[in-house]
Amino acid sequence: MSSERLSPWQWREEILAAVAPPRRAERVPLEQARGRVLAAAVRSPEQVPALPIAAMDGFAVRRADLTVPGTTVLPVAAELPARPGEVPDLPPGSAARIMTGAPVPRGADAVVEVEATDSDPFGPAPAVVALALESLPVPGRHVRGAGEEIPLDAPLALAGDRVGAGLVGLARTLGIDALEVLRPLRVAVVVTGDELTADSSSDRLGADPLPGAVRESNGTMLAAALAAGGAHALPPRHSGDDPADLRETLDVAAREADLVLTTGGIGHGAYDVVKLLLGERGAGTSRFAHLALRPGGPQGHGTLRGGVPVVHLPGTPVGALVGYHLFVRPLLDRDGATPRRMLLGGEGDGPRRGPAGTVHAMPGRREVVADGREVVRLVPGRRLAPYGRADAMVLLESEGPDGGAAPGSGELAGAPERSVLVLVL
CATH class of the missing domain: 2.170.190.11 (Molybdopterin biosynthesis moea protein, domain 3.)
Incomplete structure (x- = not known):
């Protein structure tokens, strides 16, 4: 068993370097381009003004x-x-x-x-x-003067820029009726686990579940997150803990998708089927690590048949959600998934203890206080429950077993307000 514990930031950079889903271009009418990412630069077909x-x-x-x-x-x-x-x-x-x-x-x-x-x-x-x-x-x-505002062939926006209302208005001014944008990534989610049951007409809410059964939610949750990130989420697929079943399910997903996500089966147990099938004791096509991250320590990435990239997320709903925002979302929108500094308001629920350097991902909610500053406060609750109200993820480093600040954190333990990294959800 590997004792490697990379920081989530190291793993994030590794994912960004190793996972490169194909991005194809398509030309769409201007009215449908808002929010899409440009596949090619937009240049002015004429000068503005056309004459003095x-x-x-x-x-x-x-x-x-x-x-x-x-x-x-x-x-x-x-x-x-x-x-x-x-x-x-x-x-x-x-x-x-x-x-x-x-x-x-x-x-x-x-x-x-x-x-x-x-x-x-x-x-x-x-x-x-x-x-x-x-x-x-x-x-x-x-x-x-002619061309004073916009010269002929001037660059208006670059490949990789997101189309906003300003570019839409500018394009209409110049008679541009369509833009070349990146096609949304087609992403397949494969959820593993024999204990999971689908929420269907035969699975009535409030009915007594079978002992040990868990209503599957990761597929629906990740599909919603992917859609919010601009991806095209394919209908989630479920595989049990049988390696042959998982292999077949992944092969189908790889034929349909540009990127595949799996949840579950990547821990250290005997039934961790994803690691068993794709890890060093199996096909060896995926790399797995346990990060200095709570929740969401187990993570992985690799390739499937045909070279389709795959990212492996934990099976717990909170671990899957944390892993998605830290490691999958940057593949869709690197700038939008970059954490920023914000003041942590209130006392939270006590200091984060654990090995120095461990990052604790916690649900937060942003608000503007009386002096006009934006602060984030931790949302109380356990596991997935507080994420029902959270609009931010607060990333706190462990303060060490003695309650002191972690080395290099630059923060004072016990300070009434401190600057923390926040990922807006």
């Missing part, structure tokens, strides 16, 4: 026609609202009333804001306008 436009309501002029300092009186040759249509050239010695967003006529090299004129901004275009200026406007004053 006014950046302010006022009068388009030729700078050479202005007298400064002083007042220049010019006839108004045209009125240019922000609407489609041809724009006439600006005759020398004249001005054109122009609205924000309207194309600037050829010949004009500046826009004088309406506040510097005697024109009523809400009335009809005047026959003449007086422009009072202290100095000559700089070339292009209040004019947005």
